[in-house]
Protein backbone atom coordinates (compact mmCIF):
# COMPACT_ATOMS: atom_id res chain seq x y z
CA UNK A 1 0.00 0.00 0.00
CA UNK A 2 1.54 3.26 -1.06
CA UNK A 3 -0.59 5.31 1.34
CA UNK A 4 0.66 3.25 4.31
CA UNK A 5 4.17 2.04 3.47
CA UNK A 6 5.41 -0.72 5.74
CA UNK A 7 1.93 -1.89 6.70
CA UNK A 8 -0.10 -4.82 5.41
CA UNK A 9 -3.90 -4.67 5.61
CA UNK A 10 -5.57 -8.06 5.94
CA UNK A 11 -8.32 -10.01 7.64
CA UNK A 12 -7.56 -12.79 10.07
CA UNK A 13 -9.32 -16.17 9.95
CA UNK A 14 -11.59 -16.23 12.98
CA UNK A 15 -11.91 -20.02 12.79
CA UNK A 16 -8.16 -20.73 12.76
CA UNK A 17 -7.53 -23.45 15.37
CA UNK A 18 -3.74 -23.66 15.27
CA UNK A 19 -0.55 -22.51 13.56
CA UNK A 20 0.51 -19.01 12.49
CA UNK A 21 -3.03 -17.89 11.64
CA UNK A 22 -4.24 -18.87 15.11
CA UNK A 23 -1.37 -16.89 16.64
CA UNK A 24 -2.37 -13.86 14.56
CA UNK A 25 -6.00 -14.33 15.63
CA UNK A 26 -5.16 -14.39 19.34
CA UNK A 27 -2.74 -11.48 18.89
CA UNK A 28 -5.58 -9.53 17.22
CA UNK A 29 -7.73 -10.09 20.32
CA UNK A 30 -4.83 -9.07 22.58
CA UNK A 31 -4.38 -5.89 20.53
CA UNK A 32 -8.01 -4.95 21.18
CA UNK A 33 -7.49 -5.53 24.93
CA UNK A 34 -4.42 -3.28 24.78
CA UNK A 35 -6.26 -0.61 22.83
CA UNK A 36 -9.09 -0.45 25.37
CA UNK A 37 -6.81 -0.81 28.44
CA UNK A 38 -8.32 -4.17 29.40
CA UNK A 39 -6.73 -7.23 31.00
CA UNK A 40 -4.45 -9.48 29.01
CA UNK A 41 -5.86 -12.85 28.00
CA UNK A 42 -5.60 -15.77 30.37
CA UNK A 43 -6.85 -19.17 29.19
CA UNK A 44 -10.47 -18.56 30.20
CA UNK A 45 -10.62 -15.07 28.70
CA UNK A 46 -9.03 -16.18 25.44
CA UNK A 47 -11.41 -19.12 25.03
CA UNK A 48 -14.46 -16.96 25.80
CA UNK A 49 -13.31 -14.32 23.34
CA UNK A 50 -12.72 -16.92 20.61
CA UNK A 51 -16.06 -18.58 21.26
CA UNK A 52 -18.14 -15.40 21.08
CA UNK A 53 -16.24 -13.84 18.17
CA UNK A 54 -16.71 -17.01 16.15
CA UNK A 55 -20.38 -17.26 17.14
CA UNK A 56 -21.00 -13.77 15.71
CA UNK A 57 -19.22 -14.67 12.47
CA UNK A 58 -17.16 -11.50 12.81
CA UNK A 59 -14.83 -10.29 10.09
CA UNK A 60 -11.63 -9.15 11.81
CA UNK A 61 -9.61 -6.62 9.89
CA UNK A 62 -6.26 -5.24 10.85
CA UNK A 63 -3.00 -3.64 9.83
CA UNK A 64 0.26 -5.44 10.53
CA UNK A 65 3.77 -3.98 10.30
CA UNK A 66 5.88 -5.66 7.59
CA UNK A 67 8.89 -5.66 9.90
CA UNK A 68 9.31 -5.13 13.63
CA UNK A 69 12.26 -4.69 15.93
CA UNK A 70 11.18 -5.74 19.40
CA UNK A 71 7.41 -5.87 18.88
CA UNK A 72 5.57 -9.14 18.22
CA UNK A 73 5.02 -9.29 14.42
CA UNK A 74 1.68 -11.10 14.91
CA UNK A 75 0.23 -8.16 16.80
CA UNK A 76 -1.64 -5.73 14.54
CA UNK A 77 -1.23 -1.98 14.99
CA UNK A 78 -4.88 -1.46 14.04
CA UNK A 79 -7.98 -3.60 14.62
CA UNK A 80 -11.54 -3.40 13.31
CA UNK A 81 -14.40 -5.92 13.61
CA UNK A 82 -17.75 -6.13 11.88
CA UNK A 83 -20.51 -8.70 11.62
CA UNK A 84 -24.06 -9.04 10.36
CA UNK A 85 -27.05 -8.23 12.55
CA UNK A 86 -30.66 -7.11 12.24
CA UNK A 87 -32.26 -3.91 13.40
CA UNK A 88 -35.93 -3.03 13.81
CA UNK A 89 -36.49 0.13 11.74
CA UNK A 90 -40.13 0.57 12.81
CA UNK A 91 -43.40 -0.91 11.65
CA UNK A 92 -42.15 -4.39 12.64
CA UNK A 93 -39.58 -4.31 9.81
CA UNK A 94 -36.13 -5.80 10.37
CA UNK A 95 -33.22 -4.74 8.13
CA UNK A 96 -29.79 -6.30 7.85
CA UNK A 97 -27.16 -4.11 9.41
CA UNK A 98 -23.36 -4.06 9.47
CA UNK A 99 -22.40 -3.99 13.19
CA UNK A 100 -18.98 -2.44 13.80
CA UNK A 101 -16.82 -2.67 16.91
CA UNK A 102 -13.33 -3.20 18.38
CA UNK A 103 -11.69 -0.34 16.50
CA UNK A 104 -8.26 0.37 17.94
CA UNK A 105 -5.15 1.96 16.52
CA UNK A 106 -1.88 1.63 18.42
CA UNK A 107 -0.68 4.91 19.96
CA UNK A 108 2.45 4.60 17.83
CA UNK A 109 0.35 4.68 14.64
CA UNK A 110 -2.42 7.18 15.37
CA UNK A 111 -3.59 9.96 13.06
CA UNK A 112 -2.11 8.46 9.92
CA UNK A 113 -5.44 7.38 8.47
CA UNK A 114 -5.57 3.74 9.64
CA UNK A 115 -9.10 4.02 11.01
CA UNK A 116 -10.10 5.84 7.82
CA UNK A 117 -8.69 3.07 5.67
CA UNK A 118 -10.34 0.26 7.68
CA UNK A 119 -13.78 1.87 7.90
CA UNK A 120 -13.73 2.86 4.23
CA UNK A 121 -12.95 -0.74 3.25
CA UNK A 122 -15.58 -2.20 5.56
CA UNK A 123 -18.38 0.16 4.48
CA UNK A 124 -17.54 -0.47 0.83
CA UNK A 125 -17.73 -4.25 1.39
CA UNK A 126 -20.94 -3.95 3.45
CA UNK A 127 -22.61 -1.86 0.75
CA UNK A 128 -21.49 -4.31 -1.95
CA UNK A 129 -22.92 -7.18 0.12
CA UNK A 130 -26.29 -5.40 0.26
CA UNK A 131 -26.35 -4.06 3.82
CA UNK A 132 -28.56 -0.93 3.74
CA UNK A 133 -27.33 0.26 7.15
CA UNK A 134 -24.25 0.24 9.38
CA UNK A 135 -24.19 0.90 13.14
CA UNK A 136 -21.68 1.36 15.93
CA UNK A 137 -21.39 2.82 19.41
CA UNK A 138 -18.71 5.40 19.98
CA UNK A 139 -15.94 6.08 22.46
CA UNK A 140 -15.87 9.77 21.49
CA UNK A 141 -18.51 11.93 19.81
CA UNK A 142 -16.23 13.68 17.34
CA UNK A 143 -14.89 10.79 15.27
CA UNK A 144 -17.63 9.10 13.23
CA UNK A 145 -19.75 11.94 11.82
CA UNK A 146 -17.19 12.39 9.03
CA UNK A 147 -17.85 8.78 8.00
CA UNK A 148 -21.60 9.36 7.73
CA UNK A 149 -22.68 8.12 11.18
CA UNK A 150 -25.08 10.17 13.28
CA UNK A 151 -26.33 9.56 16.84
CA UNK A 152 -29.69 7.84 16.28
CA UNK A 153 -30.87 6.63 19.70
CA UNK A 154 -30.36 7.74 23.29
CA UNK A 155 -30.50 6.10 26.69
CA UNK A 156 -30.91 7.54 30.14
CA UNK A 157 -29.05 6.63 33.29
CA UNK A 158 -31.50 6.75 36.16
CA UNK A 159 -31.68 6.31 39.89
CA UNK A 160 -35.04 5.32 41.30
CA UNK A 161 -35.75 5.87 44.98
CA UNK A 162 -37.66 2.75 45.99
CA UNK A 163 -38.18 3.56 49.65
CA UNK A 164 -41.58 4.51 51.08
CA UNK A 165 -42.20 7.23 48.44
CA UNK A 166 -42.29 4.65 45.63
CA UNK A 167 -45.91 3.87 44.72
CA UNK A 168 -47.78 3.30 41.47
CA UNK A 169 -50.98 5.13 40.48
CA UNK A 170 -52.47 1.95 39.08
CA UNK A 171 -50.58 -1.21 40.00
CA UNK A 172 -50.61 -3.87 37.28
CA UNK A 173 -52.20 -7.30 37.74
CA UNK A 174 -50.16 -9.80 39.64
CA UNK A 175 -48.43 -12.13 37.19
CA UNK A 176 -46.23 -15.08 37.98
CA UNK A 177 -42.68 -14.22 38.90
CA UNK A 178 -40.02 -16.84 39.40
CA UNK A 179 -36.54 -16.31 40.80
CA UNK A 180 -34.20 -18.58 38.88
CA UNK A 181 -30.50 -18.98 38.37
CA UNK A 182 -29.40 -16.68 35.53
CA UNK A 183 -28.22 -19.65 33.47
CA UNK A 184 -31.63 -21.28 33.83
CA UNK A 185 -33.28 -17.97 32.90
CA UNK A 186 -31.09 -17.50 29.81
CA UNK A 187 -33.36 -19.35 27.30
CA UNK A 188 -36.30 -17.27 28.58
CA UNK A 189 -34.27 -14.08 28.18
CA UNK A 190 -33.50 -15.08 24.61
CA UNK A 191 -37.17 -15.74 23.84
CA UNK A 192 -38.22 -12.40 25.29
CA UNK A 193 -35.45 -10.59 23.44
CA UNK A 194 -36.37 -12.25 20.12
CA UNK A 195 -39.92 -10.92 20.43
CA UNK A 196 -38.64 -7.51 21.56
CA UNK A 197 -36.44 -7.34 18.45
CA UNK A 198 -39.44 -8.03 16.23
CA UNK A 199 -41.64 -5.37 17.80
CA UNK A 200 -39.60 -2.44 19.14
CA UNK A 201 -38.23 0.23 16.82
CA UNK A 202 -34.47 0.59 17.27
CA UNK A 203 -34.01 -2.88 18.82
CA UNK A 204 -30.82 -4.49 17.54
CA UNK A 205 -29.51 -8.06 17.59
CA UNK A 206 -27.33 -8.83 20.58
CA UNK A 207 -23.81 -10.13 20.07
CA UNK A 208 -23.09 -13.61 21.37
CA UNK A 209 -21.29 -12.28 24.49
CA UNK A 210 -24.63 -11.27 26.03
CA UNK A 211 -25.06 -14.86 27.23
CA UNK A 212 -21.82 -14.48 29.18
CA UNK A 213 -22.80 -11.15 30.71
CA UNK A 214 -26.42 -11.84 31.58
CA UNK A 215 -25.75 -15.25 33.07
CA UNK A 216 -22.91 -13.84 35.17
CA UNK A 217 -20.57 -16.45 33.66
CA UNK A 218 -17.85 -13.85 33.27
CA UNK A 219 -17.63 -10.11 33.87
CA UNK A 220 -15.47 -8.83 30.98
CA UNK A 221 -14.42 -5.68 32.82
CA UNK A 222 -13.68 -7.35 36.15
CA UNK A 223 -12.11 -10.46 34.61
CA UNK A 224 -13.91 -13.09 36.72
CA UNK A 225 -17.38 -14.68 37.07
CA UNK A 226 -20.08 -12.35 38.34
CA UNK A 227 -21.46 -14.56 41.08
CA UNK A 228 -23.77 -11.90 42.57
CA UNK A 229 -25.98 -11.68 39.47
CA UNK A 230 -29.63 -12.66 40.06
CA UNK A 231 -32.54 -13.11 37.66
CA UNK A 232 -36.32 -13.03 37.83
CA UNK A 233 -38.60 -14.17 35.01
CA UNK A 234 -42.22 -13.15 34.50
CA UNK A 235 -44.54 -15.81 33.03
CA UNK A 236 -47.82 -15.19 31.22
CA UNK A 237 -51.03 -17.14 31.95
CA UNK A 238 -49.85 -19.97 29.71
CA UNK A 239 -46.52 -20.18 31.49
CA UNK A 240 -44.56 -18.50 28.70
CA UNK A 241 -41.85 -15.98 29.62
CA UNK A 242 -42.87 -12.43 28.74
CA UNK A 243 -40.40 -10.41 30.75
CA UNK A 244 -37.33 -10.62 32.96
CA UNK A 245 -34.95 -8.60 35.05
CA UNK A 246 -31.28 -9.27 35.81
CA UNK A 247 -29.87 -7.46 38.81
CA UNK A 248 -27.10 -7.27 41.34
CA UNK A 249 -27.00 -5.85 44.86
CA UNK A 250 -23.92 -3.67 45.17
CA UNK A 251 -24.28 -2.83 48.84
CA UNK A 252 -24.13 0.60 50.43
CA UNK A 253 -21.85 2.77 48.24
CA UNK A 254 -22.87 5.71 50.44
CA UNK A 255 -25.70 5.63 52.95
CA UNK A 256 -28.20 3.93 50.66
CA UNK A 257 -28.44 0.27 49.72
CA UNK A 258 -28.18 0.07 45.95
CA UNK A 259 -29.42 -2.44 43.42
CA UNK A 260 -27.94 -2.32 39.94
CA UNK A 261 -30.32 -3.37 37.27
CA UNK A 262 -28.32 -4.98 34.48
CA UNK A 263 -31.22 -5.68 32.15
CA UNK A 264 -34.99 -5.47 32.20
CA UNK A 265 -37.15 -6.36 29.24
CA UNK A 266 -40.90 -6.81 29.10
CA UNK A 267 -43.19 -7.66 26.22
CA UNK A 268 -46.01 -5.46 27.53
CA UNK A 269 -46.20 -2.25 29.57
CA UNK A 270 -48.01 -4.08 32.38
CA UNK A 271 -45.25 -6.66 32.68
CA UNK A 272 -42.72 -3.82 32.70
CA UNK A 273 -44.51 -2.20 35.66
CA UNK A 274 -44.86 -5.56 37.38
CA UNK A 275 -41.10 -6.10 37.17
CA UNK A 276 -40.49 -2.61 38.53
CA UNK A 277 -42.90 -3.29 41.37
CA UNK A 278 -40.82 -6.41 42.09
CA UNK A 279 -37.44 -4.69 42.19
CA UNK A 280 -38.86 -1.79 44.18
CA UNK A 281 -40.29 -4.20 46.78
CA UNK A 282 -36.99 -5.98 47.41
CA UNK A 283 -35.85 -5.74 51.00
CA UNK A 284 -32.58 -3.97 51.81
CA UNK A 285 -32.77 -1.86 48.67
CA UNK A 286 -33.19 1.91 48.85
CA UNK A 287 -32.29 2.82 45.32
CA UNK A 288 -32.20 1.12 41.92
CA UNK A 289 -29.68 2.24 39.34
CA UNK A 290 -30.20 1.56 35.66
CA UNK A 291 -28.19 2.71 32.68
CA UNK A 292 -30.64 1.78 29.96
CA UNK A 293 -33.91 3.60 30.61
CA UNK A 294 -35.72 4.84 27.51
CA UNK A 295 -36.01 8.53 26.70
CA UNK A 296 -39.79 8.46 27.17
CA UNK A 297 -40.46 6.09 30.02
CA UNK A 298 -43.91 5.03 31.26
CA UNK A 299 -42.57 4.34 34.77
CA UNK A 300 -42.04 8.07 35.28
CA UNK A 301 -45.75 8.59 34.70
CA UNK A 302 -46.81 5.48 36.60
CA UNK A 303 -45.31 6.55 39.94
CA UNK A 304 -47.36 8.76 42.25
CA UNK A 305 -44.30 10.91 43.00
CA UNK A 306 -42.37 11.61 39.76
CA UNK A 307 -39.44 12.81 41.85
CA UNK A 308 -38.53 9.26 42.85
CA UNK A 309 -36.92 9.05 39.39
CA UNK A 310 -33.70 11.01 38.91
CA UNK A 311 -32.06 11.13 35.50
CA UNK A 312 -28.33 11.22 36.19
CA UNK A 313 -27.19 11.26 32.57
CA UNK A 314 -28.45 11.08 28.98
CA UNK A 315 -26.16 9.24 26.57
CA UNK A 316 -26.09 8.79 22.84
CA UNK A 317 -26.36 5.06 22.20
CA UNK A 318 -26.54 3.80 18.64
CA UNK A 319 -24.86 5.69 15.78
CA UNK A 320 -26.33 4.83 12.42
CA UNK A 321 -25.24 5.24 8.83
CA UNK A 322 -27.34 4.74 5.71
CA UNK A 323 -25.55 2.82 2.95
CA UNK A 324 -28.48 2.26 0.58
CA UNK A 325 -30.90 5.19 0.59
CA UNK A 326 -33.83 3.63 -1.33
CA UNK A 327 -33.71 0.31 0.56
CA UNK A 328 -33.37 2.03 3.95
CA UNK A 329 -35.98 4.75 3.47
CA UNK A 330 -38.53 2.44 1.84
CA UNK A 331 -38.35 0.04 4.81
CA UNK A 332 -39.09 2.56 7.59
CA UNK A 333 -42.56 3.82 8.50
CA UNK A 334 -43.79 7.18 7.20
CA UNK A 335 -46.53 9.58 8.26
CA UNK A 336 -48.40 12.06 6.08
CA UNK A 337 -48.57 11.72 2.31
CA UNK A 338 -46.10 13.99 0.54
CA UNK A 339 -43.39 14.37 -2.03
CA UNK A 340 -39.97 15.91 -1.33
CA UNK A 341 -36.61 15.75 -3.10
CA UNK A 342 -33.93 15.13 -0.46
CA UNK A 343 -30.31 15.97 -1.20
CA UNK A 344 -27.74 14.01 0.80
CA UNK A 345 -24.03 14.91 0.82
CA UNK A 346 -21.90 11.91 1.61
CA UNK A 347 -18.12 12.16 1.40
CA UNK A 348 -17.88 8.37 1.10
CA UNK A 349 -20.46 8.32 -1.68
CA UNK A 350 -22.88 5.65 -0.45
CA UNK A 351 -25.88 7.90 0.29
CA UNK A 352 -24.80 10.80 -1.90
CA UNK A 353 -27.28 12.26 -4.35
CA UNK A 354 -30.78 13.60 -4.77
CA UNK A 355 -33.61 11.30 -3.88
CA UNK A 356 -37.31 11.84 -4.55
CA UNK A 357 -39.22 10.51 -1.53
CA UNK A 358 -42.93 9.99 -2.22
CA UNK A 359 -45.12 8.87 0.67
CA UNK A 360 -48.56 7.34 0.19
CA UNK A 361 -50.48 5.59 2.97
CA UNK A 362 -47.51 5.27 5.31
CA UNK A 363 -45.06 3.82 2.76
CA UNK A 364 -42.37 5.59 0.76
CA UNK A 365 -41.15 5.16 -2.78
CA UNK A 366 -37.59 6.46 -3.19
CA UNK A 367 -35.91 7.08 -6.56
CA UNK A 368 -32.89 9.11 -7.71
CA UNK A 369 -33.84 12.56 -8.98
CA UNK A 370 -32.25 15.43 -10.86
CA UNK A 371 -34.83 17.96 -9.63
CA UNK A 372 -34.02 20.85 -7.32
CA UNK A 373 -33.94 19.56 -3.72
CA UNK A 374 -36.56 20.58 -1.15
CA UNK A 375 -34.38 19.63 1.83
CA UNK A 376 -30.63 19.13 2.18
CA UNK A 377 -28.55 17.30 4.76
CA UNK A 378 -25.31 15.43 5.24
CA UNK A 379 -25.19 11.64 5.55
CA UNK A 380 -24.69 11.72 9.33
CA UNK A 381 -27.86 13.81 9.73
CA UNK A 382 -29.77 11.28 7.63
CA UNK A 383 -28.42 8.61 10.02
CA UNK A 384 -29.72 10.54 13.04
CA UNK A 385 -33.14 11.06 11.45
CA UNK A 386 -33.55 7.54 10.21
CA UNK A 387 -35.03 5.80 13.28
CA UNK A 388 -37.01 8.83 14.39
CA UNK A 389 -34.82 9.53 17.42
CA UNK A 390 -34.79 13.24 16.58
CA UNK A 391 -37.30 15.34 14.68
CA UNK A 392 -36.77 17.01 11.30
CA UNK A 393 -37.73 20.36 12.80
CA UNK A 394 -35.14 20.02 15.60
CA UNK A 395 -32.37 19.32 13.08
CA UNK A 396 -33.55 22.24 10.97
CA UNK A 397 -33.49 24.56 13.99
CA UNK A 398 -29.98 23.29 14.77
CA UNK A 399 -28.93 24.36 11.25
CA UNK A 400 -28.13 20.77 10.34
CA UNK A 401 -30.91 20.36 7.76
CA UNK A 402 -31.64 23.03 5.17
CA UNK A 403 -34.55 23.70 2.86
CA UNK A 404 -37.48 25.93 2.08
CA UNK A 405 -40.00 26.38 4.92
CA UNK A 406 -42.69 24.59 2.88
CA UNK A 407 -40.46 21.59 2.08
CA UNK A 408 -39.24 21.32 5.68
CA UNK A 409 -42.85 21.38 6.90
CA UNK A 410 -43.88 18.69 4.41
CA UNK A 411 -40.86 16.52 5.21
CA UNK A 412 -41.53 16.90 8.95
CA UNK A 413 -45.10 15.63 8.50
CA UNK A 414 -43.82 12.76 6.33
CA UNK A 415 -40.86 11.65 8.45
CA UNK A 416 -41.78 12.29 12.11
CA UNK A 417 -44.06 9.37 12.89
CA UNK A 418 -42.93 8.06 16.28
CA UNK A 419 -42.53 5.92 18.26
CA UNK A 420 -39.12 6.92 19.61
CA UNK A 421 -36.52 4.20 19.00
CA UNK A 422 -35.20 2.19 21.92
CA UNK A 423 -31.93 0.31 21.60
CA UNK A 424 -30.24 -1.34 24.58
CA UNK A 425 -27.71 -3.45 22.68
CA UNK A 426 -24.16 -2.48 23.60
CA UNK A 427 -21.31 -3.84 21.50
Ligand SMILES: CC(=O)SCCNC(=O)CCNC(=O)[C@H](O)C(C)(C)COP(=O)(O)OP(=O)(O)OC[C@H]1O[C@@H](n2cnc3c(N)ncnc32)[C@H](O)[C@@H]1OP(=O)(O)O
Nearest residue numbers: 101102103104105110111112113114115116136138139142
Ligand atom coordinates in the same frame (compact mmCIF):
# COMPACT_ATOMS: atom_id res chain seq x y z
C1 LIG B 1 -16.81 1.54 17.20
C2 LIG B 1 -15.65 1.59 18.16
O1 LIG B 1 -14.93 0.64 18.29
S1 LIG B 1 -15.43 3.00 19.07
C3 LIG B 1 -13.83 2.85 19.79
C4 LIG B 1 -12.76 3.64 19.08
N1 LIG B 1 -11.46 3.31 19.68
C5 LIG B 1 -10.90 3.99 20.72
O2 LIG B 1 -11.45 4.96 21.21
C6 LIG B 1 -9.57 3.45 21.23
C7 LIG B 1 -8.52 4.56 21.37
N2 LIG B 1 -8.38 5.33 20.14
C8 LIG B 1 -7.86 4.80 18.99
O3 LIG B 1 -7.53 3.63 18.93
C9 LIG B 1 -7.67 5.71 17.79
O4 LIG B 1 -7.28 6.98 18.24
C10 LIG B 1 -8.92 5.85 16.90
C11 LIG B 1 -9.39 4.46 16.44
C12 LIG B 1 -10.06 6.54 17.62
C13 LIG B 1 -8.57 6.71 15.69
O5 LIG B 1 -7.67 6.03 14.85
P1 LIG B 1 -6.68 6.81 13.82
O6 LIG B 1 -6.10 5.78 12.95
O7 LIG B 1 -5.79 7.70 14.58
O8 LIG B 1 -7.73 7.69 13.00
P2 LIG B 1 -7.42 8.28 11.54
O9 LIG B 1 -6.03 8.75 11.48
O10 LIG B 1 -7.86 7.32 10.49
O11 LIG B 1 -8.39 9.51 11.55
C14 LIG B 1 -9.50 9.62 10.70
C15 LIG B 1 -10.16 10.95 10.96
O12 LIG B 1 -10.74 10.94 12.27
C16 LIG B 1 -10.19 12.00 13.06
N3 LIG B 1 -10.02 11.47 14.42
C17 LIG B 1 -9.42 10.33 14.78
N4 LIG B 1 -9.47 10.18 16.10
C18 LIG B 1 -10.12 11.24 16.58
C19 LIG B 1 -10.48 11.67 17.88
N5 LIG B 1 -10.17 10.92 18.96
N6 LIG B 1 -11.15 12.82 18.01
C20 LIG B 1 -11.46 13.56 16.92
N7 LIG B 1 -11.14 13.22 15.67
C21 LIG B 1 -10.48 12.08 15.50
C22 LIG B 1 -8.87 12.33 12.42
O13 LIG B 1 -8.51 13.66 12.71
C23 LIG B 1 -9.17 12.10 10.96
O14 LIG B 1 -9.90 13.21 10.46
P3 LIG B 1 -9.84 13.64 8.91
O15 LIG B 1 -9.58 12.38 8.12
O16 LIG B 1 -11.19 14.21 8.65
O17 LIG B 1 -8.73 14.61 8.81
